[in-house]
Amino acid sequence: MQTKTLRDLKRLIELLEVTSSDTLNIATAIIRNNSEINLPELSELRQAFTLSLSAKTNRELSLSVKNIRVKLIESLLQKIDTIESPSSKLRVAPSLVLSSLDNMSIT
Amino acid sequence: MDWASIESITRSEHGQDGVYFLDNGEEIRVLKAPENSSTELFLTLLATEFRFSTPTIEVVHADCSAYKTLCMAIDPYIEKSNLMIDTARRQEQIKSKSEQNLEIIEKNTLDLKTSPILFQMEKLKGLSLRDVVGENLEDWYGRDENLTPAGQRFFIDLGKLLVFDILTRNTDRFIFWAVPGIGEIESALGNIGNIFIRSRTSELIVIDSVADTNIDVDTYGNAVVEMLTKTLLGAPDNLVDRGQETIALTGYEVKQNGRELLFQGVRVGIQIIETLSRAKTLERVQTLTLKQLPKSQSVKINSLFKFIKNIELKIIANFN
Numbered sequence: 001m002q003t004k005t006l007r008d009l010k011r012l013i014e015l016l017e018v019t020s021s022d023t024l025n026i027a028t029a030i031i032r033n034n035s036e037i038n039l040p041e042l043s044e045l046r047q048a049f050t051l052s053l054s055a056k057t058n059r060e061l062s063l064s065v066k067n068i069r070v071k072l073i074e075s076l077l078q079k080i081d082t083i084e085s086p087s088s089k090l091r092v093a094p095s096l097v098l099s100s101l102d103n104m105s106i107t
Numbered sequence: 108m109d110w111a112s113i114e115s116i117t118r119s120e121h122g123q124d125g126v127y128f129l130d131n132g133e134e135i136r137v138l139k140a141p142e143n144s145s146t147e148l149f150l151t152l153l154a155t156e157f158r159f160s161t162p163t164i165e166v167v168h169a170d171c172s173a174y175k176t177l178c179m180a181i182d183p184y185i186e187k188s189n190l191m192i193d194t195a196r197r198q199e200q201i202k203s204k205s206e207q208n209l210e211i212i213e214k215n216t217l218d219l220k221t222s223p224i225l226f227q228m229e230k231l232k233g234l235s236l237r238d239v240v241g242e243n244l245e246d247w248y249g250r251d252e253n254l255t256p257a258g259q260r261f262f263i264d265l266g267k268l269l270v271f272d273i274l275t276r277n278t279d280r281f282i283f284w285a286v287p288g289i290g291e292i293e294s295a296l297g298n299i300g301n302i303f304i305r306s307r308t309s310e311l312i313v314i315d316s317v318a319d320t321n322i323d324v325d326t327y328g329n330a331v332v333e334m335l336t337k338t339l340l341g342a343p344d345n346l347v348d349r350g351q352e353t354i355a356l357t358g359y360e361v362k363q364n365g366r367e368l369l370f371q372g373v374r375v376g377i378q379i380i381e382t383l384s385r386a387k388t389l390e391r392v393q394t395l396t397l398k399q400l401p402k403s404q405s406v407k408i409n410s411l412f413k414f415i416k417n418i419e420l421k422i423i424a425n426f427n
Contacts, residue, residue, distance in 0.1 A: 020238035021120045029115040056240040056358030
């Protein structure tokens with residue numbers, strides 16, 4: 001199951017690098033078929049995309065699409081990272097350890 | 108593609124005949140059953156000869172060994188999709204005329220029992236101009252005052268495409284509304300969904316070409332000569348103007364540089380017609396199309412060939 005999820009997450013990144021009604025619909029179908037993936041940012045992206053197409057010269061709206069897409073891809077990369085490196089929490093640990101050491105008083 | 112392992116089929120929101128995305132978890136392929144498959148195949152092959160990028164098409168029809176397997180694999184998904192279309196259409200039909208969404212009402216369902224000719228195609232990575240805004244084009248090509256090499260190539264290609272569409276009487280791409288010889292055909296109000304940009308290279312890909320040959324060919328030939336003459340002389344309402352108006356639908360502003368490149372593209376397009384004529388390219392495209400489709404399509408293919416050949420000869424006679 002994890003392999004399928006990993007594969008789907010990677011495909012979602014590739015798909016959503018370009019935003020169109022088709023890629024959004026295909027992405028929705030992938031998520032529908034994989035209960036392991038939850039991607040709330042997708043509906044946010046769809047809304048922003050629809051809005052941006054309704055006012056094609058509005059730079060703010062097209063910037064919003066770009067920002068949401070970046071956020072969404074970051075979220076997908078994070079999910080991949082979590083699956084690929086179960087020890088990823090350990091990788092964060094050194095900084096936590098250091099910061100806790102900073103707070104220690106040496107007696 | 109391994110049909111047995113299809114995980115989902117998604118119908119595109121756009122297109123009357125239905126474009127389906129088949130996903131087997133490994134790859135996504137496009138499947139469609141164009142109402143006029145012979146025209147689309149002929150024009151796609153011709154567009155390649157016109158030095159355009161086009162999607163690869165694999166024709167699957169009832170005489171092909173893969174046809175039955177493919178139909179069996181997609182049938183449940185297509186049934187479901189047809190039901191959804193029927194429901195959506197019914198919902199629109201009960202609305203008042205002014206509130207109806209005609210795009211939904213005019214959607215065709217796909218009846219596999221009639222053994223339609225199917226096209227299996229690559230899923231292109233990129234966007235049709237329908238899905239872009241002005242800023243996207245600026246990112247890819249720069250503004251008109253500062254066009255990148257990709258932008259310059261895009262506008263030249265667009266100029267060539269104007270000639271290609273006039274040659275084949277394609278009324279479903281540029282704003283050709285009221286152009287002599289085309290007249291007031293609704294689709295001629297512009298369908299930028301049929302201009303596609305590949306994301307990796309930003310190059311123009313010609314998709315979904317159609318030809319409306321429902322006109323006296325001599326009348327149309329004269330209109331084509333008139334339009335091309337007007338364009339080369341820079342007279343008002345010429346092909347460059349129509350190209351500019353069409354791109355404006357994306358929110359991108361085409362100014363002097365874009366117009367000059369469009370003009371350059373028109374001239375290149377006319378030159379290509381001369382080259383293709385010398386090389387008997389139309390004849391080769393006709394043969395290739397006939398080879399890939401069932402015999403029942405040969406009358407349509409030959410008739411389209413004759414129409415385009417007539418226009419080609421008219422252009423050669425006037426602009427050589």
